[in-house]
Amino acid sequence: MQSDAATVDQYLSELSSDRQAPMMRLREVILENLPEGFAEEMSCGMIGYIVPHQLYPDGYHCDSSLPLPFTNLASHKHFIALYHMGIYAKPEIYDWFIAGYPKHCSDKLDMGKSCIRFKNMNKIPYDLIAELMQKLSVDDWINTYQKIVLPQYKKAASRRSRL
Numbered sequence: 001m002q003s004d005a006a007t008v009d010q011y012l013s014e015l016s017s018d019r020q021a022p023m024m025r026l027r028e029v030i031l032e033n034l035p036e037g038f039a040e041e042m043s044c045g046m047i048g049y050i051v052p053h054q055l056y057p058d059g060y061h062c063d064s065s066l067p068l069p070f071t072n073l074a075s076h077k078h079f080i081a082l083y084h085m086g087i088y089a090k091p092e093i094y095d096w097f098i099a100g101y102p103k104h105c106s107d108k109l110d111m112g113k114s115c116i117r118f119k120n121m122n123k124i125p126y127d128l129i130a131e132l133m134q135k136l137s138v139d140d141w142i143n144t145y146q147k148i149v150l151p152q153y154k155k156a157a158s159r160r161s162r163l
Contacts, residue, residue, distance in 0.1 A: 002044065002045025002046065002074075003042075003045045003046070004045070005042060005045075006042065007042060008027070008040060008041070008042060008047050011042065011046075011047060012024060012027070012047075015075050018121065019075045019080065019121070021121075022080060022118070022121040022124055023073065023075055023080060025124070025126060026073055026080065026082065026124065026126070026129065027047060027073060029126045029129050029130050029133070030049060030071065030073065030129070030133055032130065033129075033130045033131075033133035033134050034049055034071075034133050035133075035134065035136070035137045035138060036137075036138070037051070037052075037055055037137070037138030037139075038050065038051060038070055038071075038138055039051075039052050039067075041067075043066075043067075043069060043072060044069075044072065045074075046072040046073060046074035046083075047072065047073040047074070048069060048070075048071070048072050048073075049069075049070050049071040049072070049073075050067040050068060050069050050070055051067055051068035051070060051138055051141060051142060052067050053067050055138055055142070056068045056142050061149075061150055061153055068141075068142070068145060069085060070084075070085055070086075070136075070141055071083060071084050071085065071133070076117075078119060079110070079117040079118055079119045080117070080118045080121065080124070081115050081116065081117050081118070082115070082116045082118070082129065083114050083115050083116075084114055084116065084132060085114055085141070085145075085149070086132075086135055086136045086141065086144070087111075087113075087114050087116075087132075088113045088114035088149075089144050089145070089148045089149050090136075090144060090148070093132075093135050093136070096135075097116075097128070097132060098111075100128055100131070101125065101128065103128075104125035104127055104128040105123050105124075105125040105128070106123070107119075107120055107123045
């Protein structure tokens with residue numbers, strides 16, 4: 001569910017009362033553990049943590065006017081979602097997260113390619129999220145993006161153009 005909120009504070013203030021506390025706690029954990037260089041802003045109707053154009057002028061390959069996304073946080077109808085591109089792009093981070101999750105939370109992990117869904121607001125593994133946020137510096141993410149994500153995108157685009 002995308003929001004029309006112009007600011008992160010507005011986004012948080014518009015949440016239902018049962019969502020405000022876990023979303024504010026997740027935001028706090030992210031900000032406390034986010035490596036230097038990333039910035040917080042509203043991004044695609046969610047709270048976004050991005051690489052500013054000053055650090056990566058090329059921006060996002062889908063729309064270069066947008067900064068390079070790294071992590072997003074969103075409140076959806078049935079869950080809170082944390083989207084982390086490092087989990088998507090780096091198998092070692094994915095494997096680390098999958099292995100570590102049961103040590104921090106008794107609920108079954110509900111996860112997509114980069115999306116971690118938290119349906120039980122009382123069982124969000126904040127300590128694990130803190131560690132996850134520290135896994136990639138801005139430079140690490142830019143290098144990973146250029147070496148892994150962009151080539152995959154270009155390969156898929158090439159395949160589509162031949163169809």
